[in-house]
Amino acid sequence: TLSDRITDSFKNLKGKGRLTDADIDTTIGEIRRALLDADVALPAVRAFTSQVREKARGAELSAALNPGQQIIKIVNDELIQILGGSTRELHFAKSGPTVIMLAGLQGAGKTTLAGKLGKWLREAGHTPLLVASDLQRPNAVMQLQVIGEQAGVPVWAPEPGNGVGNPVEVARSGLATAKSRLHDVVIVDTAGRLGVDEEMMQQAIDIRDAVNPDEILFVLDAMIGQDAVHTAEAFRDGVGFTGVVLSKLDGDARGGAALSVRTVTGVPVLFASTGEKLGDFERFHADRMASRILDMGDVLTLIEQAEKAFDEGEVEKMAEKLGRGEFTLDDFLKQLGQLRRMGSMKKMLGMLPGMGQLRDQLDNFDDREVDRIEAIVRSMTPAERANVKILNGSRRSRIARGSGTTVTEVNGLVERFLQAKTMMESMARGGPSMGGVPGMG
Ligand code: GDP
Ligand code: MG
Structure with missing residues (x-):
């Protein structure tokens, strides 16, 4: 990788x-x-x-x-x-139904998206209407009707008298129907071809001009790889689009199409489609896509965790203290807090090069342990925290009682602290580097 x-x-x-x-x-x-x-x-x-x-x-x-x-x-x-x-939000119309038109090659996932988007909008309190303006393939209308039923969203399909055989008329009558029946969103499904061709593009343009969409979503199959750029350019120069939906992200594709399309067209990706089911659909997350592309x-x-836990000022102070042999239990506690914020110790150490030695020493480190250590240290007086040497037997049993632990556990902590102190002080004097772990660099 x-x-x-x-x-x-x-x-x-x-x-x-x-x-x-x-x-x-x-x-x-x-x-x-x-x-x-x-x-x-x-x-x-x-x-x-x-x-x-x-x-x-x-x-x-x-x-x-x-x-x-x-x-x-x-x-x-x-x-x-x-x-x-x-992620950018969908643009909704200020008055009247919001018109969302779908465009893209055949098989890109437009009809499926119509259902996904319809369901998603319905669940958000909208009253969408799906419009079947793909009359190219024999089963296209039926497919949208089935999907609309699954989504719980009505479908406007051509019937005798309202534009059979004319996708532009179907779109126009669908929008008029949405207005009269008070649907607040209209999703217009359109036809695609396997390759870009002029006739198809002209049809998309005619539909666009008939319904004046608030959004034209270009649906792009993430699996088409390098071709994404040419297809996106063709649709940009043809019908144009205001947003991109990446589909089939459940496949192996790493999603480079997202970066290509964004770079070439400047239009944002709004949604991601991740499967054949209507629920396999989400807002597009740039950060997730970045990780996926970079694998x-x-x-x-x-890196995120290291940065979050890392406080340069703290580390410098700590290093100075270590150098002067002044590392106290309070410092220890602070450090544990930072380590805890870094999440799972073992996993983290596994990711850092050269951390095997420390990883072994911390193999038994877990969160509950940190809770106990914290309780013990908090039960100590400032003088005790600053100098563990004054911890005699009666102080230790008082601390155990105060922290709900046992004297053995208190002893264990003191011992481990002294070990850590020795180890870190020797490192501060130029031993093996622990660069990367806060307070140990
Ligand atoms: P259209 O020609 O653009 O309308 O594409 P369709 O919506 O008919 O989808 C074409 C095929 O891709 C269908 O078999 C869909 O079930 C499938 N499909 C659509 N979106 C996704 C997706 O996100 N993941 C997967 N695995 N399949 C999808
Ligand atoms: Mg379709």
Whole structure:
């Protein structure tokens, strides 16, 4: 995976502490390959990597992350931003029914989406009407009727007298019906072809002009890979669209189409379709898509957690104290709190290179343990916390009573604290580096 490759390329750079052009180039090479693997189109890959290079060059160095992690973070942040940051809402009409028109190639998932969107809107309190303006395939109307029934949403289908054989008339009469029956949203399903052709595009344009949509959603099969760009361009230049829906994200596709389409058209992705069932549908999340495209969710989680728990000022103070041999139980407690915020210790240590030694020592570390340690330390007086040497037998049994633990547990904690203190003080004097874990760098 990308994360392995990047971790590997930075094995020898640990502790170097600054991003060089060579670091950036190494990582960008890997990112480029990952994006191409994810089926991002070449122009989009180029635009993206050059943007990342700029950002990485000007980046402030982070004490929490090694160079590889830092570039990954920049890549991830940039990708999220390009994919659209937080999700845009559907635009609703100020008065009268909101018209949502669906466009896209045959098989992209338009008709299925009509049902998904209809159900989703109905559950949000709207009263949608589905309009069957795909008269191209023999079963298209029937398919929408079946889906509408499943979704609990009425379907406007052509009948003698209201536009049989004329998709534009069906759309027009559907909208008129929605107005008279007080539906607040109209979803117009349209025909697609396997490839883009002029006749189909003209039909879409005619439907568009007949109903004046508030949103035209371009439905794109995430599996079509590199072709996404050409198809998106054809629809942009033809009927045009205001939003993108990525379908079939339940498949293997890593979703590079999202980045391609966004880069080429600038139009945001609004929804993601993730299966054949009507419930397999969600708002598009740029951050999830970024992890999917980069195929490195684990590293990103780690980076996020490290950053959250990391407080540079604290770490500096801690390092000074360690150097002077002044590390106290209060400091220990603070550190445990930070470690706890980093989530599952073992998982985290497994993700960090070179942490095997510490991982073994902390193998028995769990959250309840931290709760107990916290209770014990909180039952100590400030003088005791500052200097464990004064903890005689009667103090220890008072602390055990106060914290609801036993003297044995108090003794265990004191012992472990002294061990940790020795270990960390020796590291602070230049022992093995623990870069990456807060307070241990
Ligand atoms: P249309 O030609 O654009 O209207 O596409 P359809 O809605 O008829 O979908 C084509 C096929 O893709 C159908 O078999 C759908 O069940 C299937 N499909 C649609 N969306 C998804 C999806 O998100 N995931 C999966 N796995 N299949 C989908
Ligand atoms: Mg269809």
